[in-house]
Amino acid sequence: MSSKKKENKDFQPITDIDRIIHEPARLMILAFLYVVERADFIFLMRQTNLTKGNLSSHLSKLEAAGYIDIEKKFVSKIPRTLLRLTKRGRKAFQIYRQNMKNVFENLPE
Amino acid sequence: MSSKKKENKDFQPITDIDRIIHEPARLMILAFLYVVERADFIFLMRQTNLTKGNLSSHLSKLEAAGYIDIEKKFVSKIPRTLLRLTKRGRKAFQIYRQNMKNVFENLPE
DNA sequence: ACAGACAAGTTTGTGGTACAAACCTATCTG
DNA sequence: CAGATAGGTTTGTACCACAAACTTGTCTGT
Numbered sequence: 001m002s003s004k005k006k007e008n009k010d011f012q013p014i015t016d017i018d019r020i021i022h023e024p025a026r027l028m029i030l031a032f033l034y035v036v037e038r039a040d041f042i043f044l045m046r047q048t049n050l051t052k053g054n055l056s057s058h059l060s061k062l063e064a065a066g067y068i069d070i071e072k073k074f075v076s077k078i079p080r081t082l083l084r085l086t087k088r089g090r091k092a093f094q095i096y097r098q099n100m101k102n103v104f105e106n107l108p109e
Numbered sequence: 110m111s112s113k114k115k116e117n118k119d120f121q122p123i124t125d126i127d128r129i130i131h132e133p134a135r136l137m138i139l140a141f142l143y144v145v146e147r148a149d150f151i152f153l154m155r156q157t158n159l160t161k162g163n164l165s166s167h168l169s170k171l172e173a174a175g176y177i178d179i180e181k182k183f184v185s186k187i188p189r190t191l192l193r194l195t196k197r198g199r200k201a202f203q204i205y206r207q208n209m210k211n212v213f214e215n216l217p218e
Numbered sequence: 219a220c221a222g223a224c225a226a227g228t229t230t231g232t233g234g235t236a237c238a239a240a241c242c243t244a245t246c247t248g
Numbered sequence: 249c250a251g252a253t254a255g256g257t258t259t260g261t262a263c264c265a266c267a268a269a270c271t272t273g274t275c276t277g278t
Contacts (some may be wrong), residue, residue, distance in 0.1 A: 014137045015158070023236080024131070027212065028123045034216055041255070049124070052256060054237055077245070079255060097213050103136065104206050107143055150226070163266055165228060186274070188226065
């Protein structure tokens with residue numbers, strides 16, 4: 001009945017924080033994709049002010065986590081990279097959001 | 110009138126995120142100190158489930174940032190390390206909190 | 219009174235990662 | 249056909265979170 005371990009329910013939301021999402025650059029990316037549901041590389045780069053290189057590697061990481069799909073098309077010889085949130089990504093983002101909300105919820109002021 | 114640079118007001122709160130606070134372990138520490146206003150090392154260690162080593166280094170970092178005061182007392186030969194939020198720390202935490210709130214504020218669902 | 223055992227921290231070592239800079243490949247332009 | 253530009257990817261590096269080792273001091277038991 002009594003738990004041996006102090007599990008500290010208070011801080012559980014913080015302990016559980018998804019580090020993939022927690023990184024500010026990726027949080028920006030996800031927050032954007034959460035709304036528009038589809039965007040291309042260049043547009044995202046302008047929106048986030050990330051460099052090409054960094055945007056690229058963050059996108060790879062998000063893809064590896066299964067949070068976004070990366071679709072490479074050609075529009076009359078010009079490459080176009082389209083990004084969209086997966087179901088999994090959407091879910092993870094919602095959970096992250098709820099966790100962060102819980103952290104601050106019961107604080108005064 | 111028109112701004113040359115795309116400043117992306119939408120994501121400004123994320124760009125401005127305070128990395129000292131953003132780290133989950135330190136967020137936990139600050140969230141706790143925000144409430145109790147004074148705690149000792151051991152108690153904080155139990156609350157956060159951090160090891161002594163990691164707690165120590167996070168506290169050092171918070172102190173270096175001017176966010177907490179570390180007070181080392183002796184209570185009849187036994188050392189006691191007391192932590193409390195500085196005004197600066199309290200302010201920074203509030204700003205961080207507001208930034209995070211802004212990030213999620215205008216999203217659907 | 220002195221050999222452990224324990225308590226309360228601090229310092230050191232290391233693997234992972236965010237950011238920047240270099241690189242790549244293809245198209246357009248004079 | 250020599251740059252310049254566009255759209256990315258890969259590489260290099262400096263930092264930093266976490267774990268493990270170390271430190272300093274107190275409290276036993278014998």
